[in-house]
Amino acid sequence: MSTGQDNAAWVRPRGSLAASGWEVDLTDGIAGWQHAGLLVATLTPGEVREVELAGREAIVIPLAGGVHVRAERSGRVDEASLAGRESVWSGPSDVVYVPTGSHLTLTGTDCSTGTGTGTGRIAVALAADQSGTQPPAFRHLPASEVPIELRGAGIASRQVRNFGVPGVLDANRLIACEVITPAGNWSSWPPHKHDTECADVESELEEIYYVETRSTDPRGTDPLGLLRVYAAGERPIDVLAEVRTGDVVLVPHGWHGPAVAAPDADLYYLNIMAGPGPQRAWLICDDPAHAWVRDTWPTLPVDPRLS
Numbered sequence: 001m002s003t004g005q006d007n008a009a010w011v012r013p014r015g016s017l018a019a020s021g022w023e024v025d026l027t028d029g030i031a032g033w034q035h036a037g038l039l040v041a042t043l044t045p046g047e048v049r050e051v052e053l054a055g056r057e058a059i060v061i062p063l064a065g066g067v068h069v070r071a072e073r074s075g076r077v078d079e080a081s082l083a084g085r086e087s088v089w090s091g092p093s094d095v096v097y098v099p100t101g102s103h104l105t106l107t108g109t110d111c112s113t114g115t116g117t118g119t120g121r122i123a124v125a126l127a128a129d130q131s132g133t134q135p136p137a138f139r140h141l142p143a144s145e146v147p148i149e150l151r152g153a154g155i156a157s158r159q160v161r162n163f164g165v166p167g168v169l170d171a172n173r174l175i176a177c178e179v180i181t182p183a184g185n186w187s188s189w190p191p192h193k194h195d196t197e198c199a200d201v202e203s204e205l206e207e208i209y210y211v212e213t214r215s216t217d218p219r220g221t222d223p224l225g226l227l228r229v230y231a232a233g234e235r236p237i238d239v240l241a242e243v244r245t246g247d248v249v250l251v252p253h254g255w256h257g258p259a260v261a262a263p264d265a266d267l268y269y270l271n272i273m274a275g276p277g278p279q280r281a282w283l284i285c286d287d288p289a290h291a292w293v294r295d296t297w298p299t300l301p302v303d304p305r306l307s
Contacts, residue, residue, distance in 0.1 A: 014246030065120025
């Protein structure tokens with residue numbers, strides 16, 4: 001039975017990672033965490049945040065509203081204005097890939113047509129890149145080119161927005177996507193892991209879950225989700241956590257899943273993955289105790305709320 005005894009190490013409630021003007025600053029200082037990172041900021045029009053990427057590469061993702069992105073690297077300057085979206089519930093956003101070693105400048109834009117407040121909330125997904133390989137070029141990926149995947153079936157139905165995966169957006173290390181799980185459904189199911197490098201079978205990847213929730217109850221009841229991480233093999237880990245908007249869950253290793261949306265709340269999470277392996281690949285192994293669940297999906301309908 002889970003006690004959630006490792007929640008304090010790997011679950012970071014909203015506000016607990018705030019630093020230097022960032023709502024979330026997951027760049028340094030967590031023992032045993034090396035590869036994946038995240039920054040989140042709220043920007044008013046004209047407000048600026050700067051990031052020296054050094055040995056990191058990045059993808060900039062508007063969570064709400066838009067942002068102007070400027071990247072300077074080796075004397076070259078690239079810029080893009082991201083239109084963004086009203087919120088994470090509004091569909092995919094356009095994103096920007098920023099190469100390793102760039103000086104990144106984010107400037108808030110007039111978001112009054114989006115959030116209605118004139119502010120925007122921006123995420124910067126990060127990956128340590130010590131590969132020594134020339135990084136891909138700066139790229140602005142339009143929302144219209146983000147592949148939308150309906151994954152699973154029945155109560156395991158969810159929508160995956162694959163904006164930062166291999167084959168869609170080039171990077172050296174960084175992999176990122178978004179998942180929408182309707183109220184009452186399970187995602188990250190069956191439980192799976194990617195903590196052991198095995199060519200063409202499994203990748204070694206740290207993973208970040210940045211969470212948002214939305215009440216589907218007209219009375220506005222407390223929207224929450226649940227996330228589970230547990231040991232695979234000899235490395236212990238026991239996480240069982242309630243999560244709400246702004247919370248962050250780290251997966252250093254082990255089986256992870258399910259991510260459960262409460263019956264009266266939709267669940268969103270931004271996944272960021274990176275690791276030390278020689279290949280940028282998202283290869284997973286299912287927990288054998290639950291892998292059979294995948295075999296049921298062809299016989300079940302996909303949740304119509306995702307259509």
